[in-house]
Amino acid sequence: MTNKLQVEAIRKGTVIDHIPAGQGVKILDRLHLLDSDVSITVGFNLPSKAQGRKDIIKVTDLKFTEQEANQLALFAQGATINVIDEYSVVDKFNMTVPETLRGAFPCPNSNCITHNEPVSSYFYLREQNDDIRLKCHYCEKSFSKDIVSEL
Structure with a gap:
């Protein structure tokens, strides 16, 4: 064979x-x-x-x-x-999860400054259980990778 x-x-x-x-x-x-x-x-x-x-x-x-x-x-x-x-x-x-990610996608928080000012999104990334969490540098809100995958 x-x-x-x-x-x-x-x-x-x-x-x-x-x-x-x-x-x-x-x-x-x-x-x-x-x-x-x-x-x-x-x-x-x-x-x-x-x-x-x-x-x-x-x-x-x-x-x-x-x-x-x-x-x-x-x-x-x-x-x-x-x-x-x-x-x-x-x-x-x-591939490894980076510590930060800039400008890849918009912040899911519609009140974040990145939606109204000429700045790129900027996230801190960390692995938590079987998920990757992204924390916005500007509004400091945290999101699951699944939320940003739908943007």
């Missing part, structure tokens, strides 16, 4: 692997990948020895910025980002 890849290799781009099953859609939405003109290959609920099931996203001819990678860490702690060139992995790193 021949082993066959479930998701085709890409020549150049970025592969986000080991995404917790069900989180791939949130990542596609958060990074606005479906609004771009890059080629995207997505696998949902693929078998994974470590996780049981996982999602995977392959994006051709695109390398994520640090801010995009930090946004990704909110929804896919432990995911792996592989930078691909000529079908080979040239850089690989695991």
